[in-house]
Amino acid sequence: MTFRLEARGLACERDDRRLFQDIDLEVGPGEVLRVEGPNGSGKTTLLKILSGQLTDYSGELHWCGQPMRRARSAFLANLLYLGHTPGVKAALSPLENLAWYQALCGERGDEAERMAVLADVGLHGFEDVPVAQLSAGQQRRVALARLTLTPRPLWVLDEPFTAIDKHGVARLEQRLLDHAQAGGSVILTTHHELAPLGELRRITLGHRACSVAGE
Amino acid sequence: MQVVEPKAGLGVAIAATVKRDLTLMLRRRSEVINPLVFFALVITLFPLGISPDTELLAAIAPGLLWVAALLATQLSLDTLFRGDYDDGSLEQLLLSPQPLPALVLSKVLVHWLLTGLPLALMAPVLGLMLALPVGSFAVLALSLALGSASLSLIGAIGAALTVGLSRGGVLLSLLVLPLYIPVLIFGAGAVQVVILDGNAAPHLAILGAQLCLALMLSPWAIAAALRISING
Numbered sequence: 001m002t003f004r005l006e007a008r009g010l011a012c013e014r015d016d017r018r019l020f021q022d023i024d025l026e027v028g029p030g031e032v033l034r035v036e037g038p039n040g041s042g043k044t045t046l047l048k049i050l051s052g053q054l055t056d057y058s059g060e061l062h063w064c065g066q067p068m069r070r071a072r073s074a075f076l077a078n079l080l081y082l083g084h085t086p087g088v089k090a091a092l093s094p095l096e097n098l099a100w101y102q103a104l105c106g107e108r109g110d111e112a113e114r115m116a117v118l119a120d121v122g123l124h125g126f127e128d129v130p131v132a133q134l135s136a137g138q139q140r141r142v143a144l145a146r147l148t149l150t151p152r153p154l155w156v157l158d159e160p161f162t163a164i165d166k167h168g169v170a171r172l173e174q175r176l177l178d179h180a181q182a183g184g185s186v187i188l189t190t191h192h193e194l195a196p197l198g199e200l201r202r203i204t205l206g207h208r209a210c211s212v213a214g215e
Numbered sequence: 216m217q218v219v220e221p222k223a224g225l226g227v228a229i230a231a232t233v234k235r236d237l238t239l240m241l242r243r244r245s246e247v248i249n250p251l252v253f254f255a256l257v258i259t260l261f262p263l264g265i266s267p268d269t270e271l272l273a274a275i276a277p278g279l280l281w282v283a284a285l286l287a288t289q290l291s292l293d294t295l296f297r298g299d300y301d302d303g304s305l306e307q308l309l310l311s312p313q314p315l316p317a318l319v320l321s322k323v324l325v326h327w328l329l330t331g332l333p334l335a336l337m338a339p340v341l342g343l344m345l346a347l348p349v350g351s352f353a354v355l356a357l358s359l360a361l362g363s364a365s366l367s368l369i370g371a372i373g374a375a376l377t378v379g380l381s382r383g384g385v386l387l388s389l390l391v392l393p394l395y396i397p398v399l400i401f402g403a404g405a406v407q408v409v410i411l412d413g414n415a416a417p418h419l420a421i422l423g424a425q426l427c428l429a430l431m432l433s434p435w436a437i438a439a440a441l442r443i444s445i446n447g
Contacts, residue, residue: 085303106224
């Protein structure tokens, strides 16, 4: 079974200011959608709507042809969302953080698997150090480890490159490309210039107009 | 890539959430100890402030102990969802494919285990200071254990509603304290009845009924309140 996230005529208002309107988009297997726009143009809000967190919008949102309201639990089982804040607990170690995320998905997992994933994001030797003692980039890497640990077809990533070093950026770009080639899809915002990523589409949010363009 | 079907595994998620919250709280001990210290301080001050007359103290002891325990619980509520909200794990909790009411219930369970239960166990010791008759200790601890579970559940609704506000403390008290009144009346009443040589069973039964009602309804209310806070 294949998947598809569709939005028709999405519009959102915040404090009497229209952030965006008439956004139509479709994301299916193998596609990467990049949301662009200046600061304050509503990129994060759009991602929160697309990941089912905000319900305060007009327009329609469908998952696999079903309205989001009814397909919510099926949708959430397929979604991996990484927000502005990495969502890792400062007082817990990277291993403990990942164990909780794995359990939230209903999987018990094992420690060897989590160690391997952490080594993969360059955190070998930091597995048992409280996250509070890690740098901002390392904390972000703990969150990014979830991309491999709990495979989900749809990734919604809000500024995933923040605080990551050059080498890490290249690894993450490769990771996104591999995911798209394996038939997954990615929706992301970033101010960073992306290396050519397979089938990349862009949607630009502005203060007045929004446009969708293929590349 | 294949579509993932929603899986079961709710038990795993609940157990992991309880374990995670317990670990977190035990690493920040001050948050666990603060309400207990507050409780002990308030009770210690009363004999000094009122009078050392044992008869007078014994008469007001049930109410004092209950009010102090209630305020101590109230103090600790603000941190229930605050940390998760600040570091983004709350939005991840809301996006997990597991039913949210079950997950928040496990967070409230940890809050009760580390606040309500220790308060209930500590109360008889502080009761000694207020010349509370020894025969009422068991009922005091039991009524506080039952009642504080209701307080944690009801308070979590308020904590969830105010988690998005930077200074939600006063609002939280205003929202939650009126709902605490029935628990306070029957909790303190149970201890009072034992002191007057009556039967505390009806009071304890009502406390139990209040807990059942809170257990049934509040997880849904907490989940809905969290969704509203995240939407804001």
